[in-house]
Amino acid sequence: xxxxxxxxxxxQVVKRFGDGEHAVVALDHVSLSIRENEFFTLLGPxxxxxxxxxxxxxxxxxxxxxxxxxxxxxxxxxLPFQRPVNTVFQSYALFxxxxxxxxxxxxxxxxxxxxxxxxPRVESMLELVKLTGFARRRPHQLSGGQQQRVALARALAPHxxxxxxxxxxxxxxxxxxKEMQVELKRLQRETGITFVFVTHDQEEALTMSxxxxxxxxxxxxxxxxxxxxxxxxxxxxxxxxxGETSFLSGLIAGDQLLFGEAGSLPAAVLDSxxxxxxxxxxxxxxxxxxxxxxGIAGVVSEVVYRGVDTVYTVQLADGQPCRVRKTNSLxxxxxxxxxxxxxxxxxPGAFHLLREAAHV
Amino acid sequence: xQASQKLWRFRGVSSTALFAFVYLYLPIVVLxxxxxxxxxxxxxxxxxxxxxxxxxxxxxNILRATRNSLIIACGATALSTVFATMAALAMSGRRFRGMAxxxxxxxxxxxxxxxxxxxxxxxxxxxxxxxxxxVTVLIAHTVFCIPFAYxxxxxxxxxxxxxxxxxxxxxxxxxxxxxxxxxxxxxxxGILSGAMLAFIVSLDDFVITFFVAxxxxxxxxxxxxxxxxxxxTPEVNAVSALxxxxxxxxxxxxxxLGKRQS
Numbered sequence: 001x002x003x004x005x006x007x008x009x010x011x012q013v014v015k016r017f018g019d020g021e022h023a024v025v026a027l028d029h030v031s032l033s034i035r036e037n038e039f040f041t042l043l044g045p046x047x048x049x050x051x052x053x054x055x056x057x058x059x060x061x062x063x064x065x066x067x068x069x070x071x072x073x074x075x076x077x078x079l080p081f082q083r084p085v086n087t088v089f090q091s092y093a094l095f096x097x098x099x100x101x102x103x104x105x106x107x108x109x110x111x112x113x114x115x116x117x118x119x120p121r122v123e124s125m126l127e128l129v130k131l132t133g134f135a136r137r138r139p140h141q142l143s144g145g146q147q148q149r150v151a152l153a154r155a156l157a158p159h160x161x162x163x164x165x166x167x168x169x170x171x172x173x174x175x176x177x178k179e180m181q182v183e184l185k186r187l188q189r190e191t192g193i194t195f196v197f198v199t200h201d202q203e204e205a206l207t208m209s210x211x212x213x214x215x216x217x218x219x220x221x222x223x224x225x226x227x228x229x230x231x232x233x234x235x236x237x238x239x240x241x242x243g244e245t246s247f248l249s250g251l252i253a254g255d256q257l258l259f260g261e262a263g264s265l266p267a268a269v270l271d272s273x274x275x276x277x278x279x280x281x282x283x284x285x286x287x288x289x290x291x292x293x294x295g296i297a298g299v300v301s302e303v304v305y306r307g308v309d310t311v312y313t314v315q316l317a318d319g320q321p322c323r324v325r326k327t328n329s330l331x332x333x334x335x336x337x338x339x340x341x342x343x344x345x346x347x348p349g350a351f352h353l354l355r356e357a358a359h360v
Numbered sequence: 361x362q363a364s365q366k367l368w369r370f371r372g373v374s375s376t377a378l379f380a381f382v383y384l385y386l387p388i389v390v391l392x393x394x395x396x397x398x399x400x401x402x403x404x405x406x407x408x409x410x411x412x413x414x415x416x417x418x419x420x421n422i423l424r425a426t427r428n429s430l431i432i433a434c435g436a437t438a439l440s441t442v443f444a445t446m447a448a449l450a451m452s453g454r455r456f457r458g459m460a461x462x463x464x465x466x467x468x469x470x471x472x473x474x475x476x477x478x479x480x481x482x483x484x485x486x487x488x489x490x491x492x493x494x495v496t497v498l499i500a501h502t503v504f505c506i507p508f509a510y511x512x513x514x515x516x517x518x519x520x521x522x523x524x525x526x527x528x529x530x531x532x533x534x535x536x537x538x539x540x541x542x543x544x545x546x547x548x549x550g551i552l553s554g555a556m557l558a559f560i561v562s563l564d565d566f567v568i569t570f571f572v573a574x575x576x577x578x579x580x581x582x583x584x585x586x587x588x589x590x591x592x593t594p595e596v597n598a599v600s601a602l603x604x605x606x607x608x609x610x611x612x613x614x615x616x617l618g619k620r621q622s
Binding site for chain 1: 521523524526527528529530531532533534537541542545546
């Protein structure tokens with residue numbers, strides 16, 4: 001697939017709140033490029049700067065340093081109403097005094113779309129978000145999920161070059177959120193508009209995104225496809241934040257990965273190679289559990305049944321805890337009980353060698 | 361909470377409440393009742409009559425005073441509401457140095473003894489060499505009406521989600537379009553209740569008006585005061601009852617508007 005051209009380029013962007021010594025740096029030289037037609041997610045814990053970055057693209061916050069470009073044109077100095085991007089707010093921010101149709105028509109009217117063209121456009125937007133027949137309702141007469149759809153329709157109606165979504169699903173309950181995840185993906189495909197989505201929910205990010213930018217304390221940690229980020233996290237933070245991970249320290253010596261008294265695994269379980277003390281990360285589902293034989297030894301300290309799968313916490317013989325997850329098949333017995341001694345093995349490449357030195 | 365612990369079930373609550381209501385409203389009820397009294401002596405009931413209302417309608421002085429009151433109240437309401445709206449908009453949505461001080465100054469006229477404002481206004485107009493009349497009353501009323509109009513508007517703006525204005529800007533509305541299409545319709549109930557409050561306050565004012573009104577700018581309260589000096593007549597009762605009716609209508613309207621929006 002040929003790489004699409006960049007829709008948004010974020011170039012060494014810095015955001016400082018306050019001034020002088022008391023300035024708080026919310027974004028610290030962030031650079032990234034969002035491609036046309038891409039579902040791009042800014043992911044990170046609260047306070048990481050992701051929403052600030054989104055608000056800077058929309059024009060609600062000034063850029064302290066650096067530049068943001070939309071199809072090559074600098075957005076610096078442009079006010080929100082001069083930028084061809086639209087936002088879906090976390091709280092939806094629907095105009096309470098206007099009907100659903102009037103809300104959706106707002107951006108079209110402001111853009112000077114001819115009156116005769118507005119009504120059919122509103123109608124087709126309502127159809128797109130599956131709210132046909134709700135045109136004359138007021139926002140307070142709608143459920144949270146319906147308000148969400150109106151907010152989407154309102155932001156998509158003027159056909160923005162980029163759609164910005166600020167934690168847009170976080171107010172919905174789990175079931176509705178899952179539905180909307182699929183829905184958003186469909187809307188993005190059907191409209192062909194570049195989506196920039198902000199969330200703190202890593203699962204949501206993995207589910208929907210073409211690419212993800214992981215952020216922490218104002219700094220960009222990693223940008224990549226969901227698979228890249230999950231399988232090859234750039235650092236400990238990313239490995240920890242995305243999915244479940246056990247962090248272990250071991251010693252790489254020749255073709256062996258040694259875990260002290262627990263024994264060793266062949267170095268081939270690592271995804272890259274480096275001699276000496278090493279920090280490694282391993283996903284619980286990438287480990288196998290065996291009663292005896294090869295692998296590293298440990299004692300099962302906890303077994304948690306979660307329906308789809310069972311999670312075993314194993315205390316390795318050298319004292320490090322490690323988790324193993326097994327999908328449950330129908331009627332299958334538990335692989336181990338608490339207190340039982342087990343051995344763990346892994347497929348080649350299952351252990352991700354972290355760049356940083358071993359942690360103690 | 362158990363039913364027996366609810367406040368209204370405590371011994372004496374209902375009788376205290378009853379006493380309070382009687383204390384508040386009995387004089388007004390008596391006044392209204394006596395305005396329908398047929399007897400010339402206001403405190404002696406002899407029978408029902410609408411004569412005094414007819415007399416009021418016939419009295420040219422009362423009509424002139426009413427007209428003055430309405431002109432001043434409408435003018436002061438319009439001016440003070442515009443000023444108050446501008447002040448409230450300037451004070452909302454951002455923080456700046458000295459904000460608390462300015463906020464306090466906007467509310468201070470509510471706390472300054474009216475007689476002080478009255479004397480100060482009189483001195484001010486005299487120092488400027490202005491002739492006392494409708495204009496001076498209008499100016500004075502506009503000034504003391506501003507805080508009354510300001511408070512409900514400010515409260516309404518405080519309750520307004522700042523994201524709404526952002527959403528409008530995001531949807532290509534410039535500052536003026538954002539104000540006209542989003543902010544103004546949403547704070548309109550606040551503006552209306554501020555305006556009504558200003559109207560009532562202006563209509564009722566006696567002290568300041570008494571000081572800064574020259575001959576020919578007599579308002580209804582000032583005229584009533586003049587009548588009373590010659591003794592309380594049923595005519596005074598009738599005018600007061602009419603004034604009460606207007607006030608109540610406005611309060612009810614303001615309440616209804618507030619209710620409809622929330």
